[in-house]
Amino acid sequence: MRSIDHRLMEESSSPSSHYFSIFTNYPLFSAVLAFTIAQFIKFFTTWYKEKRWDLKRLVGSGGMPSSHSATVTALAMAVGLQEGFGGSLFAMAFILTSIVMYDATGVRLHAGRQAEVLNQIVYELPSEHPLAESRPLRELLGHTPPQVIVGGILGTATAVVGYLVTLTAK
Numbered sequence: 001m002r003s004i005d006h007r008l009m010e011e012s013s014s015p016s017s018h019y020f021s022i023f024t025n026y027p028l029f030s031a032v033l034a035f036t037i038a039q040f041i042k043f044f045t046t047w048y049k050e051k052r053w054d055l056k057r058l059v060g061s062g063g064m065p066s067s068h069s070a071t072v073t074a075l076a077m078a079v080g081l082q083e084g085f086g087g088s089l090f091a092m093a094f095i096l097t098s099i100v101m102y103d104a105t106g107v108r109l110h111a112g113r114q115a116e117v118l119n120q121i122v123y124e125l126p127s128e129h130p131l132a133e134s135r136p137l138r139e140l141l142g143h144t145p146p147q148v149i150v151g152g153i154l155g156t157a158t159a160v161v162g163y164l165v166t167l168t169a170k
Contacts, residue, residue: 026166027078027093027159034074034158038067038151066104066143066151072097073155074162081163101152104143 022028042063047053076093083089122131143151 026082026162027075030078030159030162031071031075031155033162034070034155035067037158038065038070038154041065041154042067063143064147064150065154066101066148068104069097069101069143069148069151070155070158072100073152074159075155077156077159078162081159101148104148105145 042065043053045064072093076090076097079093080090122134125131
């Protein structure tokens with residue numbers, strides 16, 4: 001049940017202020033920023049390791065650091081810092097973070113490894129085989145535990161720095 005104060009705030013705020021409030025949503029901003037930073041790190045580390053620019057790294061999954069882990073960790077930390085770590089919002093964000101990070105090192109990592117094996121099998125098929133010309137499966141799907149941990153550290157740092165910035169801006 002909503003409190004009277006909450007209903008009064010909804011009635012007094014104009015519809016246009018709701019549209020602009022997305023730009024001041026600290027948890028959302030932290031999550032998107034952490035994702036963006038992680039993707040740019042992947043883009044530059046690919047260039048450093050392979051000496052080529054790969055624009056797919058700006059949006060692709062897999063690699064160091066885990067952008068999925070960075071995103072959900074930043075979201076959970078920002079919710080915890082803003083709303084408190086004892087509330088149900090943080091609990092939901094924490095559970096979401098745990099599931100995403102577990103999935104990145106579990107199911108998605110192993111699906112990528114299976115794709116590697118299947119691609120090798122198809123590559124070795126004779127040219128007359130109907131599957132010989134099939135498009136290769138994506139192999140870079142999941143993350144190793146260090147990639148997930150670094151993504152989590154990046155997300156935590158992004159949320160904490162964002163929180164400190166919002167404190168100094170007030």
